[in-house]
Amino acid sequence: MESAGAGHPAALLDGRYALGECIGEGGMARVYRAEDAFLGRTVAIKLIRPGIDGASSERAHSEMRVLASLNHPSLVTLFDAHLVPGQPEYLVMELVEGPSLADRLASGGALTSEEAAQLGAELAEALHVVHTAGVVHRDIKPSNVLLSPAEGRAPR
Known part of the structure; x- marks a missing residue:
């Protein structure tokens, strides 16, 4: 090094x-x-x-x-x-190129109901995979949710 x-x-x-x-x-x-x-x-x-x-x-x-x-x-x-x-x-x-959810909320204000529903569904799916593997994340917060830009759609 x-x-x-x-x-x-x-x-x-x-x-x-x-x-x-x-x-x-x-x-x-x-x-x-x-x-x-x-x-x-x-x-x-x-x-x-x-x-x-x-x-x-x-x-x-x-x-x-x-x-x-x-x-x-x-x-x-x-x-x-x-x-x-x-x-x-x-x-x-x-590398996730987009902002964290905390950054997005600070710069863009509240999510629309559609954005919140989409994000909630994706987070629930990811947590289901994690929990099925027997893992508990223990630190879910907006600064730990990274938003990946997606062309023509809401970020993932």
Whole structure:
């Protein structure tokens, strides 16, 4: 891994992923827009913050197993993972280009009843897939709902 300078923990991960801007952040990780040089596509890299007690790494392993086992158009796809103790740990996921639901509500106001019904149905389908797999999300909130733009239709 090469150093990137101020503001970026790394410019290149494993000779494959070129990190760009930070697009999200939580207690466990920072998410970066990145380019996969091997496959030539833009992805999201969730770079795990090292945990003093290893809790962050265990949560990342759990998230990796869950994401790898699920498949639904309204769930983010996991492409790759690197979870080796003592090295930078990260998950490589599908990049959703649209805003979060929180951003959409802040900039555009309330959803129409049609938009709310469509979004509610898609969220219910995705949660059904997740719950059927025995997983409870535990952090469903507007900032964690990403809206993917769709040509000629409401976002997914």
